[in-house]
Amino acid sequence: MKIDINHIAKLARLKMDEQQAEKFASQMEGIIEMVANLPEIEGVATGLDTSNPMRLREDVAVPSSAKRSEILENAPQVEAGCVVVPRIVE
Amino acid sequence: MLYTKSAAELSAMLKKGECSSVELTKSVFDRIAETESKVDAYVTLCEESAMAKAAEVDAKRARGEELSPLAGIPIAVKDNICTKGVLTTCSSKMLYNFKPPYDATVVEKLNKCDFVMPGKVNMDEFAMGSSCENSAIKPTHNPRDLSRVPGGSSGGSAAAVVSGEAIMALGSDTGGSIRQPASYCGLVGLKPTYGSVSRYGLIAFASSLDQIGPMTRTVEDAAMLYSAICGGDERDATSAMRDYPDFVAELGKGVKGLRIGIPKEYFGPGVTEEVKNSVMAAVEALKAEGAIVKEISLPSTDAALNAYYIISSAEAASNLARFDGVKYGYRAENIEGLIDLYEKSRSEGFGDEVKRRIMLGTFVLSSGFSDAYYKRAKVLQMRIRQEFEDAFADCDVIATPTSPFTAFKLGENVDDPLKMYAADICTITVNIASLPAISIPCGNGVDGMPIGLQLIGPRFSESTLFNVADHYEKLAGGFNKLPEIG
Numbered sequence: 001m002k003i004d005i006n007h008i009a010k011l012a013r014l015k016m017d018e019q020q021a022e023k024f025a026s027q028m029e030g031i032i033e034m035v036a037n038l039p040e041i042e043g044v045a046t047g048l049d050t051s052n053p054m055r056l057r058e059d060v061a062v063p064s065s066a067k068r069s070e071i072l073e074n075a076p077q078v079e080a081g082c083v084v085v086p087r088i089v090e
Numbered sequence: 091m092l093y094t095k096s097a098a099e100l101s102a103m104l105k106k107g108e109c110s111s112v113e114l115t116k117s118v119f120d121r122i123a124e125t126e127s128k129v130d131a132y133v134t135l136c137e138e139s140a141m142a143k144a145a146e147v148d149a150k151r152a153r154g155e156e157l158s159p160l161a162g163i164p165i166a167v168k169d170n171i172c173t174k175g176v177l178t179t180c181s182s183k184m185l186y187n188f189k190p191p192y193d194a195t196v197v198e199k200l201n202k203c204d205f206v207m208p209g210k211v212n213m214d215e216f217a218m219g220s221s222c223e224n225s226a227i228k229p230t231h232n233p234r235d236l237s238r239v240p241g242g243s244s245g246g247s248a249a250a251v252v253s254g255e256a257i258m259a260l261g262s263d264t265g266g267s268i269r270q271p272a273s274y275c276g277l278v279g280l281k282p283t284y285g286s287v288s289r290y291g292l293i294a295f296a297s298s299l300d301q302i303g304p305m306t307r308t309v310e311d312a313a314m315l316y317s318a319i320c321g322g323d324e325r326d327a328t329s330a331m332r333d334y335p336d337f338v339a340e341l342g343k344g345v346k347g348l349r350i351g352i353p354k355e356y357f358g359p360g361v362t363e364e365v366k367n368s369v370m371a372a373v374e375a376l377k378a379e380g381a382i383v384k385e386i387s388l389p390s391t392d393a394a395l396n397a398y399y400i401i402s403s404a405e406a407a408s409n410l411a412r413f414d415g416v417k418y419g420y421r422a423e424n425i426e427g428l429i430d431l432y433e434k435s436r437s438e439g440f441g442d443e444v445k446r447r448i449m450l451g452t453f454v455l456s457s458g459f460s461d462a463y464y465k466r467a468k469v470l471q472m473r474i475r476q477e478f479e480d481a482f483a484d485c486d487v488i489a490t491p492t493s494p495f496t497a498f499k500l501g502e503n504v505d506d507p508l509k510m511y512a513a514d515i516c517t518i519t520v521n522i523a524s525l526p527a528i529s530i531p532c533g534n535g536v537d538g539m540p541i542g543l544q545l546i547g548p549r550f551s552e553s554t555l556f557n558v559a560d561h562y563e564k565l566a567g568g569f570n571k572l573p574e575i576g
Contacts (some may be wrong), residue, residue: 003453012407012452013414013429014445015437024449030508031450035396038466045468051549052285052330066191074188076421083417088428 001036003028092117093254096570097311098338100257101159104151111144111151111162114257115206118164121254122208125575130230131240131249131256133169134177135209140164143206150204158203159338160318165200166256168247169210170217171302172291173197176207180293181225181246182215184413184420184439194291195326196260196302196319203318208256211246215441216410217267217295219243220513223504224443231500232275234539234573238497241271247305248275254572258315259305264295265398266492266517268303269529273492273542276531278312278559278569279305281517283549284524285330287316288323296405297328299398299521307570309530309560313337316552332550340553341560346380348558351485355391356516361494368533368541369491375565376558386481386488390474391519397474398518399511400454400467406444407451413439446507475523482548487558491516492529492542520546528555530562531569 005025009016016024068081077084092100092114103109119137126132147162167173170180172190174197179185193201200207214224222230222245230245232238233253240249244261248271251259261268263281272279280303287302294300304315317338322331350373357366377383415421415435422434440448454463481488494513503509520527525546532543543562547555563569 005449008449008453008456011456012445012448013411013432013436014440014448015433024446027446027507028449028453031399031446031511032453034508034511035399035450035454035463035467037393037396038463038470039390039393041466041469041473043469043472045465045472052332054327055324055331056327057324064192070191074191074418076415076418085416086425086428086431 001029001032003032093121093257094572096308097160097163097257097306097314098308100163104162111147111206112141114162115140115144115164115208118208118254118256125233125253126255128231128236128575129233129249129253129255130228131211131246131253132166132209133179133181133212133227133246136176136207140206140208147204147206158318159314160200161204162206164206164208164257165315166208166211166247166250166259167197168244168259168261169213170262170293171197171260172293173207173210176210178210178293179227180216181213181227182439182441182444183226186420188419190291192291195288195323197291199319211250211259213246214243214443216293216444217243217262217264218406218443218447220266220270220510221503222246223500224441226441229500232497233575234275235497236575237499238539239274239500241274241497243267244305245271248272248277251305251307252277252572253575258311260302260319261305262292262300262302263521264299264402265514265521268305269492269517269527269542269544272305272529273540274497276540276569277305277307278309278528278530279303280312280316280528280552280555281520281526282316282320282552283526285328286320286334286550286552288321288326288329290323290325294409296402297409298405299402308568309556309563310338310341312528313341313556335553337553337556341557343557344379345376345558345561348376348381348487349485350376350381350383351386351481351488352383353386353388353391353481353488353490355388356490360512360515361491364535365491365493365495365541369489369543372532372543372562373489376562379561379565384485386485388477388481388519390470390477391515393470394474394519394522395512395515397467397470398514398522399450400463401471401522403447403451404455404464405451407448407455410444410448415439443507471522474519478523478525486547486554488546490544490546492544496535496537496539496541516544525549526552526555528559530559
């Protein structure tokens with residue numbers, strides 16, 4: 001099956017030059033051909049483990065052990081205690 | 091040499107005062123100095139904090155404090171498990187400078203046991219791979235033959251433990267990432283039942299399949315480490331709330347009457363003869379001890395691989411969407427606007443294998459394709475679970491190879507993603523079905539490399555798995571044999 005690698009890359013927020021796109025397209029086609037081989041079976045997947053149901057937490061704030069300053073230490077660019085990003089509103 | 095001993099032996103020695111944690115930790119770092127330049131297991135070494143912790147444990151012991159059996163034991167941690175203030179890179183350029191502001195639950199638990207962390211160990215980038223060659227930092231070498239891969243993705247964990255650069259290690263397993271490197275390096279590796287070990291602080295690859303588990307040189311050590319890390323956790327909504335025994339105390343029950351199922355689908359043409367023969371020889375040895383061997387069938391095994399790559403990649407595409415260059419991790423330079431920031435940071439930050447999985451996941455979830463791929467894969471997953479459940483009506487454990495072949499050479503498969511994916515055939519069903527499985531050594535191939543026997547059990551049957559594995563280890567004369575590294 002032919003796949004539109006540029007469309008998939010755009011959805012995945014990835015960028016690639018033409019040469020890379022060609023290599024990925026051919027690899028992806030091989031991989032998709034492999035994984036497409038699934039038996040025709042009817043059924044609905046619930047995915048729930050009834051013996052150990054997921055517990056939803058109460059909607060209350062719990063104090064974090066991490067300090068704001070520690071969290072911001074990981075940010076690529078910080079000003080006045082905020083993370084800096086490019087302008088998004090002209 | 092202290093570093094050659096098992097954790098259980100060292101724990102007893104520490105308790106009796108026959109050695110100190112400082113001496114033990116020093117022995118491990120001396121070994122690192124000797125072999126790490128050949129093995130390349132670690133991405134971050136923490137010698138100063140490890141030695142300080144060892145001294146602290148010795149002081150506690152001198153004061154007569156009651157200590158955990160893991161107190162003072164050097165345990166390496168895979169680099170996708172968050173360690174407060176210590177680099178946690180997932181062996182990716184994307185997280186090259188990430189210092190988590192918190193500890194993963196497993197690390198918190200081990201801290202309460204007073205463990206010593208020598209450092210963080212290498213892996214395939216974001217745990218995607220089976221050879222450790224997808225690390226953005228460096229490949230790790232198999233200490234049993236430096237020209238071969240240690241397996242992956244927890245290749246650094248395996249290499250550190252088998253070289254003596256750590257006594258034990260934590261790995262993580264999404265499709266075989268603990269068991270396959272354990273098999274390639276001749277170690278014990280447990281992928282626990284889904285939900286039995288908290289995933290809080292494990293950087294997610296495929297959240298419905300990921301589990302953290304022990305990688306050790308003996309079964310008893312694996313039981314010891316697993317006992318310390320399992321348990322319910324409020325911070326992981328998928329964590330099972332139940333009580334767990336002390337798995338070490340549960341050992342020694344023998345295998346008389348134990349029913350071992352042999353699924354013929356795991357002994358197909360892709361599996362080498364020497365692997366089949368070694369696995370069946372181990373099963374025969376257990377039979378001679380009173381176990382009952384039966385042939386069983388798990389018909390959906392072949393298609394399971396496809397379901398695995400669809401489900402795991404779909405989840406990976408969602409989980410890895412958070413890496414966008416904004417709040418932490420790698421940010422590209424010379425950007426024009428926010429979208430460009432996302433696209434450039436992700437394209438420069440991720441390696442090729444990670445990109446392939448993100449794109450596969452994006453494709454199988456994209457409009458017009460999700461019914462044909464993702465939904466069908468999830469239905470197949472239900473069927474695989476049912477097949478295992480039916481099989482466990484007739485047997486207590488299922489024995490299979492861990493990997494179809496022994497450790498391959500570095501570079502041998504690196505350009506062939508499909509071949510690499512196909513090699514996961516024996517391990518991925520266990521994750522798909524949320525089951526526990528242990529890999530233990532069962533002989534060597536003609537190349538001298540270890541072969542792994544995988545024992546699979548029903549959910550929460552770790553106690554049985556440890557018991558059978560431990561019984562086989564005793565029959566085999568012990569697993570803890572470190573190689574000459576040359």
